[in-house]
Amino acid sequence: MIxxxxxxxxxxxxxxxxxxxxxxxGSVVETGLREGALDFLRLTPRVAIGVxxxxxxAAALPPEILGHVLGPNSGIVGTAIAALAGTLTPGGPVVxxxxxxxxxxxxxxxxxxxxxxxxxxxxxxxRVISYEVIAMPAKIVWLRVVVSIPVPFLAALGxxxxxxx
Amino acid sequence: MARLKRKPFDWSTAVITVCMVAAAIVVYLxxxxxxxxxxxxxxxxxxxxxLPKMAAGCMIGVFSTLLIPREVVxxxxxAESGFAGLLIATFAGAVMPGGPVTVYPVAGAFLAVGADxxxxxxxxxxxxxxxxxxxxxxxxxxxxxxFVLWRMAIAxxxxxxxxxxxxxxxxxxxxxGVRP
Numbered sequence: 001m002i003x004x005x006x007x008x009x010x011x012x013x014x015x016x017x018x019x020x021x022x023x024x025x026g027s028v029v030e031t032g033l034r035e036g037a038l039d040f041l042r043l044t045p046r047v048a049i050g051v052x053x054x055x056x057x058a059a060a061l062p063p064e065i066l067g068h069v070l071g072p073n074s075g076i077v078g079t080a081i082a083a084l085a086g087t088l089t090p091g092g093p094v095v096x097x098x099x100x101x102x103x104x105x106x107x108x109x110x111x112x113x114x115x116x117x118x119x120x121x122x123x124x125x126x127r128v129i130s131y132e133v134i135a136m137p138a139k140i141v142w143l144r145v146v147v148s149i150p151v152p153f154l155a156a157l158g159x160x161x162x163x164x165x
Numbered sequence: 166m167a168r169l170k171r172k173p174f175d176w177s178t179a180v181i182t183v184c185m186v187a188a189a190i191v192v193y194l195x196x197x198x199x200x201x202x203x204x205x206x207x208x209x210x211x212x213x214x215x216l217p218k219m220a221a222g223c224m225i226g227v228f229s230t231l232l233i234p235r236e237v238v239x240x241x242x243x244a245e246s247g248f249a250g251l252l253i254a255t256f257a258g259a260v261m262p263g264g265p266v267t268v269y270p271v272a273g274a275f276l277a278v279g280a281d282x283x284x285x286x287x288x289x290x291x292x293x294x295x296x297x298x299x300x301x302x303x304x305x306x307x308x309x310x311x312f313v314l315w316r317m318a319i320a321x322x323x324x325x326x327x328x329x330x331x332x333x334x335x336x337x338x339x340x341x342g343v344r345p
Contacts, residue, residue, distance in 0.1 A: 007217060007218055010218055010221035011217070013225055014228070018228065021228055021231065024232070032227050032228045036224040036228065040219060040223040040224075043219060047212070047215070049185065051212040052205065053184070053189065053208075054208070055204045055208035057188040059188070059204050101308060113312075114316055114319070118294065121293040121294055126184075129180065140276065143282065144331060146334075148290065148327050154326075159315065
């Protein structure tokens with residue numbers, strides 16, 4: 001339901017932009033539709049490979065292992081393993097969040113799971129390669145990844161300091 | 166308008182294709198053809214589901230850069246936008262709807278018309294960590310409100326951090342002659 005609303009909201013934004021473009025006159029609408037469609041055609045085959053393929057990568061990996069090495073007392077080593085695991089987790093939100101929850105349920109500490117989901121959200125290598133590098137200049141993408149490396153550790157530290165969740 | 170040029174085939178697509186074909190072979194040999202087909206149908210339906218969102222993302226990226234004048238982009242999130250540019254980009258990333266198929270084309274389009282590297286990094290980082298769409302649709306049902314709220318309480322500083330240091334590193338690299 002919410003997913004449907006987000007999809008609808010996106011097209012409402014597109015409609016508003018097209019109306020503004022039409023009001024400006026000239027060839028703005030035509031140029032926009034053509035370039036937007038070209039971008040879409042360029043991205044589609046790569047995303048198809050990424051989405052369909054990531055399901056197989058996720059199915060090939062055993063998720064249960066994570067919980068054991070990421071306990072609440074695993075400290076910075078556990079946090080580092082969690083961040084690395086997040087980086088290597090393929091697939092969409094279903095995969096990342098289900099592994100996170102599975103790890104939490106099988107005894108992983110909350111800071112470690114926060115490091116895991118943060119690393120996965122920031123620079124899951126499969127998403128970086130199949131979505132981000134194809135849509136943005138590669139050098140800027142890798143700059144973002146390198147600068148983001150401390151963030152999962154800072155997030156875990158923050159969670160440890162406030163003692164939550 | 167300076168659009169990003171892409172080759173029809175590139176190394177990153179090649180690498181990811183090889184990894185995925187290998188994983189698909191493992192699943193087929195280990196788990197059998199029924200499991201192989203189930204994974205395929207599941208992911209094909211996800212792909213069909215994201216196509217309209219991806220199309221919308223491409224349209225939003227192109228139209229917003231056509232409609233917002235270059236000078237405005239430069240003033241708000243350009244090289245001289247400073248700390249305020251990072252705050253604006255962080256806010257924009259948090260309210261940006263959609264998934265990776267939406268947000269990266271928008272960031273790429275803004276970079277092409279003169280947005281600052283730091284601002285683009287803050288935008289993408291903010292979307293990944295604070296984006297309400299993903300939190301509502303995915304994270305909340307899986308983890309529950311307690312976990313999500315505390316994770317969100319820690320997160321807002323990070324887009325600023327990444328944008329600030331990204332900008333510093335980019336300036337350092339450019340002063341040593343690395344082209345952006």
